[in-house]
Amino acid sequence: MIKIARFFVFGLVFLSLVVLGSVCLWAQEGTQKISFQNFERDNGTEDEHFSEVWNCEPNFETEIVHSGERALRVVTFEDGGTLRINAADKEGYVDLSKAKKISIWVYDTQNSNTVEMRLKDVDGDGGSGNDGNTLWSKKGARKNKWTKIEWSLNSYPDVEDLDLSRISSIEIYEFHEGIYYFDDLEVE
Numbered sequence: 001m002i003k004i005a006r007f008f009v010f011g012l013v014f015l016s017l018v019v020l021g022s023v024c025l026w027a028q029e030g031t032q033k034i035s036f037q038n039f040e041r042d043n044g045t046e047d048e049h050f051s052e053v054w055n056c057e058p059n060f061e062t063e064i065v066h067s068g069e070r071a072l073r074v075v076t077f078e079d080g081g082t083l084r085i086n087a088a089d090k091e092g093y094v095d096l097s098k099a100k101k102i103s104i105w106v107y108d109t110q111n112s113n114t115v116e117m118r119l120k121d122v123d124g125d126g127g128s129g130n131d132g133n134t135l136w137s138k139k140g141a142r143k144n145k146w147t148k149i150e151w152s153l154n155s156y157p158d159v160e161d162l163d164l165s166r167i168s169s170i171e172i173y174e175f176h177e178g179i180y181y182f183d184d185l186e187v188e
């Protein structure tokens with residue numbers, strides 16, 4: 001009798017572990033993260049990791065880093081500045097058609113600013129300037145602290161000819177003159 005009870009208990013424990021394991025796997029699949037750009041060497045970036053779009057000076061940073069060996073340091077001038085961050089992918093683009101959000105770690109030395117984000121595809125579609133084809137972060141960064149800034153792609157505007165399955169770069173606009181650091185641009 002005791003043997004049967006023991007067998008039963010072991011069976012139950014085993015079953016629970018199997019169920020728990022499946023739930024964990026399922027949860028992981030639901031929140032799959034892809035690194036769009038982490039500014040590290042040999043990370044699959046075809047050409048340049050980043051470039052200036054307007055009114056700023058971006059450079060690699062090795063002291064104030066969120067993860068790995070390198071981050072991005074950006075000096076913006078009067079009225080702020082825009083930089084382009086390229087996909088760390090051998091094909092030169094990342095498929096965002098099923099993605100739910102985009103996030104980046106920001107170290108803002110200017111203030112607790114919100115950040116504007118624009119998607120660009122391999123054809124260069126996605127717009128420019130003040131055309132409104134962008135999305136502002138709801139929350140601002142915390143001054144002088146690494147802060148995760150997020151954008152929900154559900155709220156991203158419908159942009160003519162923008163191919164979400166082939167996004168080659170993401171543009172970031174900081175609207176004040178200052179010094180900002182960025183690392184770990186990720187897609188979930």
Ligand SMILES: [Ca+2]
Nearest residue numbers: 038067068070
């Ligand atoms: Ca990094």
Ligand SMILES: [Ca+2]
Nearest residue numbers: 123125161163
């Ligand atoms: Ca296109």
